Amino acid sequence: xxxxxxxxxxxxxxxxxxxxxxxxxxxxxxxxxxxxxxxxxxxxxxxxxxxxxxxxxxxxxxxxxxxxxxxxxxxxxxxxxxxxxxxxxxxxxxxxxxxxxxxxxxxxxxxxxxxxxxxxxxxxxxxxxxxxxxxxxxxxxxxxxxxxxxxxxxxxxxxxxxxxxxxxxxxxxxxxxxxxxxxxxxxxxxxxxxxxxxxxxxxxxxxxxxxxxxxxxxx
Numbered sequence: 700x701x702x703x704x705x706x707x708x709x710x711x712x713x714x715x716x717x718x719x720x721x722x723x724x725x726x727x728x729x730x731x732x733x734x735x736x737x738x739x740x741x742x743x744x745x746x747x748x749x750x751x752x753x754x755x756x757x758x759x760x761x762x763x764x765x766x767x768x769x770x771x772x773x774x775x776x777x778x779x780x781x782x783x784x785x786x787x788x789x790x791x792x793x794x795x796x797x798x799x800x801x802x803x804x805x806x807x808x809x810x811x812x813x814x815x816x817x818x819x820x821x822x823x824x825x826x827x828x829x830x831x832x833x834x835x836x837x838x839x840x841x842x843x844x845x846x847x848x849x850x851x852x853x854x855x856x857x858x859x860x861x862x863x864x865x866x867x868x869x870x871x872x873x874x875x876x877x878x879x880x881x882x883x884x885x886x887x888x889x890x891x892x893x894x895x896x897x898x899x900x901x902x903x904x905x906x907x908x909x910x911x912x913x914x915x916x917x918x
Contacts, residue, residue: 722758733776757807759783760784760804760809762786763815764817771815783807785800788837789823789841800884801886813901814876818902823844844872847871851875873901874916876900880916901913
């Protein structure tokens with residue numbers, strides 16, 4: 700393992716010059732440890748808690764779903780102060796999420812954002828049900844997901860089984876949320892175009908624990 704890839708698991712602060720590709724590779728390695736049952740749970744000590752109390756220097760940010768079955772820090776085998784995590788139903792990129800991630804990039808120096816969707820997402824499933832009666836705030840969340848899926852004509856697929864349609868929609872929603880995140884923020888768009896920021900999208904399989912990487916978002 701290269702030094703730049705193992706700094707995180709060895710308990711050191713990130714050295715200068717570590718790029719988004721190296722950080723992503725480190726997180727993928729942490730996820731592989733999780734899948735193999737060999738998590739080392741780095742940065743989980745009281746000493747680490749004291750260290751990060753003074754200031755935070757996360758290596759990456761994650762926009763994930765609020766679903767309780769996707770504990771981001773555990774999936775990537777990270778610890779205190781490693782990830783700047785923003786979670787909302789359907790991994791939706793609303794104003795609060797966008798602003799939070801702008802802070803991570805512009806003030807904390809984060810160079811990698813992962814937008815992580817997952818299988819059988821409740822918000823995505825709700826987007827298919829036009830007859831449901833939702834509270835005003837929840838309706839906004841579902842409406843955002845619905846608009847994203849409608850833009851790609853993913854709500855009217857009658858040629859496949861419902862489970863297949865939902866799975867495709869969940870994957871597409873992760874990609875679309877990533878695109879919406881970047882396109883809705885001049886700051887994030889500029890950082891992506893300047894090469895200072897990489898936005899990757901992924902899909903988490905609830906049954907296997909695996910993450911399928913769906914690709915990077917262009918600006």
